[in-house]
Amino acid sequence: QQQVKQSPQSLIVQKGGISIINCAYENTAFDYFPWYQQFPGKGPALLIAIRPDVSEKKEGRFTISFNKSAKQFSLHIMDSQPGDSATYFCAASRYVQGAQKLVFGQGTRLTINP
Amino acid sequence: KAGVTQTPRYLIKTRGQQVTLSCSPISGHRSVSWYQQTPGQGLQFLFEYFSETQRNKGNFPGRFSGRQFSNSRSEMNVSTLELGDSALYLCASSPDGTGTYEQYFGPGTRLTVT
Numbered sequence: 001q002q003q004v005k006q007s008p009q010s011l012i013v014q015k016g017g018i019s020i021i022n023c024a025y026e027n028t029a030f031d032y033f034p035w036y037q038q039f040p041g042k043g044p045a046l047l048i049a050i051r052p053d054v055s056e057k058k059e060g061r062f063t064i065s066f067n068k069s070a071k072q073f074s075l076h077i078m079d080s081q082p083g084d085s086a087t088y089f090c091a092a093s094r095y096v097q098g099a100q101k102l103v104f105g106q107g108t109r110l111t112i113n114p
Numbered sequence: 115k116a117g118v119t120q121t122p123r124y125l126i127k128t129r130g131q132q133v134t135l136s137c138s139p140i141s142g143h144r145s146v147s148w149y150q151q152t153p154g155q156g157l158q159f160l161f162e163y164f165s166e167t168q169r170n171k172g173n174f175p176g177r178f179s180g181r182q183f184s185n186s187r188s189e190m191n192v193s194t195l196e197l198g199d200s201a202l203y204l205c206a207s208s209p210d211g212t213g214t215y216e217q218y219f220g221p222g223t224r225l226t227v228t
Contacts, residue, residue: 032215034215034216036219041221042221043118043204043206043219043220043221043222044157044204044219045219046216046217046218049215049216089156089157093215096170097169097170098169099145099162099164099169099170100162100208100215100217101159101162101170102147102159102217103159104149104156104157104158105156106156107156107157
């Protein structure tokens with residue numbers, strides 16, 4: 001119930017291509033779905049987030065697609081650039097005892113080849 | 115505004131010892147969460163503090179504890195260190211932890227237990 005499953009574990013994409021990372025969840029109480037980007041030696045940084053009442057959210061080259069009935073959501077990176085090479089984490093959040101509680105996927109190591 | 119700061123950045127301890135890690139949230143943020151990041155388990159929630167009170171706790175043994183001070187700075191303590199406690203410990207802050215879902219992460223403290 002608490003898990004968020006993320007795939008693939010690693011992904012190699014050519015520069016200019018589309019990177020797609022998928023996540024699935026079980027607990028329908030989750031009400032916020034952020035994606036984080038983490039570079040080596042740094043903490044995760046919020047990239048983009050979506051709530052379940054929206055099926056898609058786009059910010060620049062980054063798009064989240066959300067399928068509530070399938071309990072799946074995905075991150076699409078258009079025109080992928082070498083600077084996008086990082087580890088990406090999906091997460092799901094719900095209210096527990098008056099506070100947000102984030103559950104993270106296992107992460108995807110993305111490499112963009114120049 | 116300065117970001118979340120964590121000290122120390124790197125730490126080497128011996129099995130059986132105890133360790134204290136420190137986190138200073140973004141100015142004005144009152145909620146502080148702690149996470150453990152390992153290659154095998156990914157990012158796992160430890161606990162969250164708001165106004166000096168622990169509101170949420172993850173599934174970690176009692177050797178892991180924390181506290182928050184009146185200025186919102188937080189510390190986490192791990193007693194009787196085990197080899198498996200080697201990890202990157204991340205602190206994240208948010209304004210109030212209630213209506214706001216965005217968490218800002220620090221760079222982490224890399225703990226190595228030998």
